Amino acid sequence: MNDVAEVVLPAVPTAGTASVDVACEPWAVQAAGVSSWYGSNQVLKDVDICIPQRRITALIGPSGCGKSTFLRCVNRMNDLIRGFRMQGTVSVHGEDINGPQVDVTLLRRTVGMVFQHPNPFPMSVYDNIALAVREHKPSINRDELDGIVEQSLKDAHLWDEVKDRLSGSALGLSGGQQQRLCIARALAVKPEVLMLDEPCASLDPIATGKIEELLLQLRERYTIIIVTHNLAQARRISDEMAFFLMGEMLEQGPTQQVLAAPQREETAAYLDGSYG
Amino acid sequence: MSYDRMEGTDMSSSQEAAIRLRFSRADGSLGRLGTEKLVERALAFSAASSGAAILFVIAFVFMKAYPLLARDGLAWLARADWDGAVMEAWWNPDFWRFGALPLLVGTFATTTGALMVAVPLGVGCAIILSEVAPPGLGRILATAVRLLSGVPSVIFGLVGLTVVVPFVQKTFITEELGLRYVDVPLDGQSLLAGSLVLAFMIIPFVVAVSADAMRSVPESYRFGGLALGMTKWRTIAKLVIPPALPGIVAGIVLATARGIGEAIAMAMVAGGLANIPHLDRGFVAFLEPVRTLASAIVENGEGMSVLQVESALFSLGATLLVVSVVTSILARAAFSRLRTKTGLATERAI
Amino acid sequence: MARLSFAHVRSRFWMAACWVSAAVVLAVCAGIVLAMAARGIGALEPSFFTTDPQPSFEESLAGGIRAPLAGSVILAVSGILAVFLPSLGAAIYLAEYMDEQKLGTRAIRLGLEVLAGVPSVVFGFWGLAVFSQPIFAFLSDSAGGDATSAFGRSFLVGALVMAVHILPFVVKVMEEAIRAVPRALREAGYALGLTKWRMIKRVVLPSAAPGIVTAIVLGLGLIVGDTAIVWLTVGGTMTMSGADAWWLPHNWLPVLKGTGSTLTTFIFYSSPAGEGNAPGKAYGAAFVLLALVVALNAFVAWIGRQRSIKAQ
Numbered sequence: 009m010n011d012v013a014e015v016v017l018p019a020v021p022t023a024g025t026a027s028v029d030v031a032c033e034p035w036a037v038q039a040a041g042v043s044s045w046y047g048s049n050q051v052l053k054d055v056d057i058c059i060p061q062r063r064i065t066a067l068i069g070p071s072g073c074g075k076s077t078f079l080r081c082v083n084r085m086n087d088l089i090r091g092f093r094m095q096g097t098v099s100v101h102g103e104d105i106n107g108p109q110v111d112v113t114l115l116r117r118t119v120g121m122v123f124q125h126p127n128p129f130p131m132s133v134y135d136n137i138a139l140a141v142r143e144h145k146p147s148i149n150r151d152e153l154d155g156i157v158e159q160s161l162k163d164a165h166l167w168d169e170v171k172d173r174l175s176g177s178a179l180g181l182s183g184g185q186q187q188r189l190c191i192a193r194a195l196a197v198k199p200e201v202l203m204l205d206e207p208c209a210s211l212d213p214i215a216t217g218k219i220e221e222l223l224l225q226l227r228e229r230y231t232i233i234i235v236t237h238n239l240a241q242a243r244r245i246s247d248e249m250a251f252f253l254m255g256e257m258l259e260q261g262p263t264q265q266v267l268a269a270p271q272r273e274e275t276a277a278y279l280d281g282s283y284g
Numbered sequence: 285m286s287y288d289r290m291e292g293t294d295m296s297s298s299q300e301a302a303i304r305l306r307f308s309r310a311d312g313s314l315g316r317l318g319t320e321k322l323v324e325r326a327l328a329f330s331a332a333s334s335g336a337a338i339l340f341v342i343a344f345v346f347m348k349a350y351p352l353l354a355r356d357g358l359a360w361l362a363r364a365d366w367d368g369a370v371m372e373a374w375w376n377p378d379f380w381r382f383g384a385l386p387l388l389v390g391t392f393a394t395t396t397g398a399l400m401v402a403v404p405l406g407v408g409c410a411i412i413l414s415e416v417a418p419p420g421l422g423r424i425l426a427t428a429v430r431l432l433s434g435v436p437s438v439i440f441g442l443v444g445l446t447v448v449v450p451f452v453q454k455t456f457i458t459e460e461l462g463l464r465y466v467d468v469p470l471d472g473q474s475l476l477a478g479s480l481v482l483a484f485m486i487i488p489f490v491v492a493v494s495a496d497a498m499r500s501v502p503e504s505y506r507f508g509g510l511a512l513g514m515t516k517w518r519t520i521a522k523l524v525i526p527p528a529l530p531g532i533v534a535g536i537v538l539a540t541a542r543g544i545g546e547a548i549a550m551a552m553v554a555g556g557l558a559n560i561p562h563l564d565r566g567f568v569a570f571l572e573p574v575r576t577l578a579s580a581i582v583e584n585g586e587g588m589s590v591l592q593v594e595s596a597l598f599s600l601g602a603t604l605l606v607v608s609v610v611t612s613i614l615a616r617a618a619f620s621r622l623r624t625k626t627g628l629a630t631e632r633a634i
Numbered sequence: 635m636a637r638l639s640f641a642h643v644r645s646r647f648w649m650a651a652c653w654v655s656a657a658v659v660l661a662v663c664a665g666i667v668l669a670m671a672a673r674g675i676g677a678l679e680p681s682f683f684t685t686d687p688q689p690s691f692e693e694s695l696a697g698g699i700r701a702p703l704a705g706s707v708i709l710a711v712s713g714i715l716a717v718f719l720p721s722l723g724a725a726i727y728l729a730e731y732m733d734e735q736k737l738g739t740r741a742i743r744l745g746l747e748v749l750a751g752v753p754s755v756v757f758g759f760w761g762l763a764v765f766s767q768p769i770f771a772f773l774s775d776s777a778g779g780d781a782t783s784a785f786g787r788s789f790l791v792g793a794l795v796m797a798v799h800i801l802p803f804v805v806k807v808m809e810e811a812i813r814a815v816p817r818a819l820r821e822a823g824y825a826l827g828l829t830k831w832r833m834i835k836r837v838v839l840p841s842a843a844p845g846i847v848t849a850i851v852l853g854l855g856l857i858v859g860d861t862a863i864v865w866l867t868v869g870g871t872m873t874m875s876g877a878d879a880w881w882l883p884h885n886w887l888p889v890l891k892g893t894g895s896t897l898t899t900f901i902f903y904s905s906p907a908g909e910g911n912a913p914g915k916a917y918g919a920a921f922v923l924l925a926l927v928v929a930l931n932a933f934v935a936w937i938g939r940q941r942s943i944k945a946q
């Protein structure tokens with residue numbers, strides 16, 4: 009049974025068609041008036057944000073201010089948490105994610121996510137990537153699957169390092185390799201938006217550098233939202249920046265502009281404080 | 285197949301005007317939700333049938349015990365005539381006067397005797413295991429305890445019968461003793477042999493659960509004690525054992541439950557007679573044969589074709605059921621107390 | 635020489651007492667193994683494994699353990715087959731779907747916990763009584779052809795009773811294994827767009843597989859080591875009543891519906907407590923049984939080690 013296949017999915021806007029696409033849907037993700045609660049604890053307060061297509065948007069702010077919560081609202085991962093409640097609207101390419109006809113599994117395939125700690129499945133490198141692909145297209149043949157696995161690993165800049173150990177356990181990879189495997193895994197289901205929640209927080213500088221380089225290349229094909237505590241990293245890779253504080257989105261704009269001339273005192277204070 | 289979006293390029297032209305649906309199902313189809321519901325039902329069904337099996341076991345046991353319970357209430361537990369009653373019931377279809385007191389006493393005596401050996405040895409062993417032993421020795425000890433817990437009871441019975449029973453007979457039972465007390469056979473199969481064998485059957489429970497409880501005591505407690513200049517033993521006795529105590533109790537409760545329920549080994553070594561040991565004979569009481577509730581079910585099992593005996597045996601089974609319910613509730617309570625004492629929170633995955 | 639304070643003397647005394655306890659436990663364990671080895675190895679000739687038990691007053695003529703050994707395997711395999719799906723289903727439901735607030739699910743959990751502590755002899759007796767009911771006649775062949783009741787003793791009956799007996803334990807171990815799968819892996823599965831069941835099937839169950847196998851192996855150990863249920867429900871015959879050539883597929887059903895023995899009941903029967911009275915054979919069988927149990931334990935320990943190596 010694969011009803012998934014019945015839903016006609018649109019073409020990925022490739023370089024040639026991009027202008028048309030961007031013109032009719034300038035924002036990949038739009039949030040309007042989003043408030044959310046864990047039980048009675050309000051975590052997001054009336055957040056408005058627009059994430060541009062095929063750009064890297066960095067979400068910054070002190071920990072506990074709701075950045076992860078916001079990401080988890082976009083792919084509705086918070087549905088899994090008992091007592092979570094959300095108000096306001098979030099749309100992805102103009103489509104309301106809380107609409108009555110939304111199939112959450114399709115939403116999560118459209119909006120991929122990479123977590124703070126690398127979380128490869130305890131199985132082979134190959135199966136880590138093939139798992140979801142097989143699920144979404146059970147009839148896939150081996151050649152096609154091999155192709156997707158190889159392409160995803162290449163896109164994640166991991167192919168050369170693992171091509172000889174595809175059947176080895178993913179848990180044998182280094183932390184940085186594991187995180188790139190998680191990125192490859194997310195790419196394998198062909199998302200349009202890729203969200204990364206502090207993907208380099210547990211990695212060393214070299215592994216971090218590799219991931220930054222990778223993201224800069226993926227930027228041409230995907231809308232990327234990255235949560236980071238590392239302002240230098242945000243400066244290096246992001247086009248847009250949004251500053252969160254205590255559940256509110258205080259300021260959003262092009263990265264250079266926000267870093268050079270923050271509009272809000274709080275942003276300036278955060279940036280100063282972090283620079284030490 | 286539209287899975288691969290690259291292939292779907294030609295479709296987009298006709299839908300340019302409208303929002304392209306990426307994850308909504310405009311046709312209102314359920315997607316995989318239908319299968320999801322089905323799977324959940326099937327899983328719920330297997331959980332429910334496990335529940336039903338439990339109910340069935342309990343209900344059936346009590347149903348079969350009912351004829352005796354209805355006639356006799358609980359009086360059969362206080363009366364002292366088992367072997368004779370079972371014999372009589374064979375030929376007298378109206379006979380219902382069973383007396384399970386000897387079995388109750390036998391169970392209580394063997395289990396208590398076993399605990400008197402198993403608790404000190406087990407707790408001592410657990411202290412070595414969790415607090416003292418270097419890793420290598422600890423592994424050996426842990427392996428031995430695991431092995432002991434895995435040894436089938438019939439092997440305990442066999443060793444008991446061929447080693448412990450002859451030992452008891454040679455060491456304690458003189459010819460003169462046998463002549464003095466002719467009313468019960470003194471051949472080594474005895475309360476003493478039963479208790480000794482049972483002790484080593486239940487020790488693994490005491491050791492494993494106690495050692496786990498002691499390990500769950502935060503390391504800082506120990507450092508605190510040693511830093512104050514307390515000796516190793518005082519640190520253990522004053523700082524480790526008290527918070528671990530509910531766990532030790534839980535281990536003892538589980539061991540007790542195991543001891544009460546042991547049938548085969550007790551049938552083999554405790555003696556085949558539903559006898560109440562004569563306390564007035566002093567130590568000789570320990571050399572007398574006894575029979576436990578559980579082993580009576582095995583030993584008198586052939587009486588099942590007789591309605592009254594069947595009902596009486598199921599009454600024994602019902603008693604064991606009740607005892608195991610009580611012990612498992614006690615153990616549960618002890619474990620939750622241990623968690624609050626050692627500050628371990630129960631974690632739930634999503 | 636420094637004088638030891640009272641506190642130190644006391645400390646040493648109690649520590650010594652603890653060491654003695656540990657030594658006693660070790661010694662008893664070693665003693666059992668040695669007793670098995672010393673008295674059992676003598677019986678372990680090839681013919682011990684290839685001949686069936688023979689009733690005889692003369693121990694040397696009492697035969698071997700071919701049928702009981704096969705019986706243990708048959709009972710263990712069929713018992714595990716009977717328990718596997720229901721217990722896995724129940725464990726998944728309890729771990730993943732159960733609404734802890736619901737009364738029904740709480741009752742199931744409590745019931746399983748209680749049942750886990752019920753002695754096997756109660757199950758054996760229960761099973762004998764239940765499966766002697768005429769409606770269950772198809773599970774056991776009655777030699778007498780009595781119409782009013784079924785014989786109630788057969789490998790099938792034994793396997794079903796074993797399944798009920800070990801179910802709570804197996805469910806518990808499986809449920810723990812399933813719950814131990816990290817939340818991060820579940821989230822990764824959901825984030826890839828898997829539905830709940832697909833996520834469980836593709837992510838949780840493969841990750842919990844070592845624990846699930848452990849549950850099965852421990853269950854095998856429980857079946858292989860139990861005597862009371864076998865004695866009461868598989869019948870006291872030392873050889874198989876169904877068919878001698880139990881390994882031929884067309885004999886499987888008759889064997890399963892017939893009676894027989896396992897290593898445990900063979901030991902019981904051959905020990906001085908039983909009618910066979912061939913303690914040498916009993917020790918031989920006990921040695922084999924112990925080796926089987928140790929092998930199962932070692933397998934479980936090996937799985938655990940594999941898992942902790944992987945986790946690093």
Ligand SMILES: Nc1ncnc2c1ncn2[C@@H]1O[C@H](COP(=O)(O)OP(=O)(O)O)[C@@H](O)[C@H]1O
Pocket residue numbers: 046049051070071072073074075076077078089
């Ligand atoms: N699953 C949850 N249940 C309850 N509260 C949560 C949960 N996840 C996060 N929170 C709370 O929400 C707030 C925001 O958390 P989070 O979004 O993770 O912050 P950030 O990612 O910006 O550090 C914190 O106060 C945190 O305690």
Ligand SMILES: [Mg+2]
Pocket residue numbers: 072075076077205
């Ligand atoms: Mg966060």
